[in-house]
Every structure is written in structure tokens, then in C-alpha cells.
Amino acid sequence: MGYYRLEKKLGEGGMGSVWQALHTKLETMVAVKILPAEWNRDPALLSRFEREMKAVGKLKHPNIVRAMDAGEFQGTHYLVMEFNEGQDLSQWVKSRGPLTVANARGMLRHAALGLAHAHEAGLIHRDIKPSNLFLTKQGTVQILDLGLARV
Numbered sequence: 001m002g003y004y005r006l007e008k009k010l011g012e013g014g015m016g017s018v019w020q021a022l023h024t025k026l027e028t029m030v031a032v033k034i035l036p037a038e039w040n041r042d043p044a045l046l047s048r049f050e051r052e053m054k055a056v057g058k059l060k061h062p063n064i065v066r067a068m069d070a071g072e073f074q075g076t077h078y079l080v081m082e083f084n085e086g087q088d089l090s091q092w093v094k095s096r097g098p099l100t101v102a103n104a105r106g107m108l109r110h111a112a113l114g115l116a117h118a119h120e121a122g123l124i125h126r127d128i129k130p131s132n133l134f135l136t137k138q139g140t141v142q143i144l145d146l147g148l149a150r151v
Contacts, residue, residue: 001073004032004080015145020083029083030068040075053079055123056146063114065134065142085137088144090130107133110141118146 001021008020010031016039021032039045053070060066069080089107093099099107111133115125125132125146132144 001032001034001076001078002071004030004078006032013145021080023080031065031081031083033079033081035077035079037076039077046077049077052146055121059118059121059123059146061114061117062140063110063142064118064146065144067146084134084142086135088131089133089135089141092135093130107135107141111143114141114143118143 003023003025004021005024006019006021010018010020012018016033016035018031018033021030022028023030035049039049050070053067057067057070065084066082067079068082071078087095111128115128118125123146125143127145128143134142134144136142
């Protein structure tokens with residue numbers, strides 16, 4: 001896909017699939033979300049995607065996964081985001097059990113700070129759940145999947 005070499009599928013949902021990829025010119029790892037093929041046939045969905053990506057691309061906050069690029073390659077639309085090691089909170093709880101009150105409070109604080117920043121920029125997430133909150137190896141919670149955000 002252009003400068004991005006897809007290496008490992010990280011997940012899939014209604015908004016497309018997410019891949020770990022290598023930016024071949026910069027030799028850095030990124031995450032690439034590939035939109036479902038049916039979006040390519042719907043001008044309204046593509047217009048919505050482009051409008052929302054412009055808004056999401058302006059967000060810069062430590063508790064929001066940063067969008068870095070968006071485009072189209074041979075008819076496939078994609079969004080490039082920063083790549084972080086870690087796991088979403090749904091996976092984390094499944095593998096380790098329930099959070100302590102102190103851990104939950106700290107993680108919710110991170111999410112609330114990110115949501116407040118997005119709200120100040122005029123975005124409402126509309127799909128906050130444990131699988132859309134990512135815990136990095138450094139212990140920071142970042143909001144994922146602003147694809148359903150309302151501008």
C-alpha cells in the first residue's frame with residue numbers, strides 16, 4: 001500500500017481492519033486502518049470519512065492515538081495512526097482479571113482527559129468501551145477508534 005508494508009493484522013471490526021505496518025521510507029512502525037470495500041462504493045460514507053479524518057488529524061493529546069496520514073491507494077481508503085505496544089483494556093482484563101479501584105480510577109482519568117480534548121475540538125466519540133481504550137506498555141491509556149466520532 002504505497003509506502004506502507006502491511007505486516008501483521010491487529011484486529012477487525014465494522015469500520016475495517018487494522019494492521020501493523022512498516023513505513024518503508026521512514027522505517028518506522030505504524031498502525032493502518034483499511035476501510036471496508038463497501039465504503040468505496042458509497043460517496044456519502046467516503047465524504048464522512050474524509051471530513052472526520054480532517055478533524056481527528058488535528059487532535060494532539062497523549063491520551064488519544066494520533067492520526068498521522070489518511071489516503072487512498074488503488075481504490076482502498078486507509079488511515080495511518082501511531083503504533084504503540086500494549087493491549088486494549090478488554091484484552092487486559094480478560095488476561096489479568098478485574099482492575100483494582102486505584103487502577104480503574106487512573107485509567108478512567110486518562111480516558112476522560114482524552115475525551116475532554118476531543119470534545120473541546122468539537123468531536124464526540126460515541127463508542128467508548130474497553131476495546132476502544134488502549135493501555136500502552138508505558139502505562140498510558142489512549143482512546144482508539146474515533147471513526148464513529150460525530151463532528
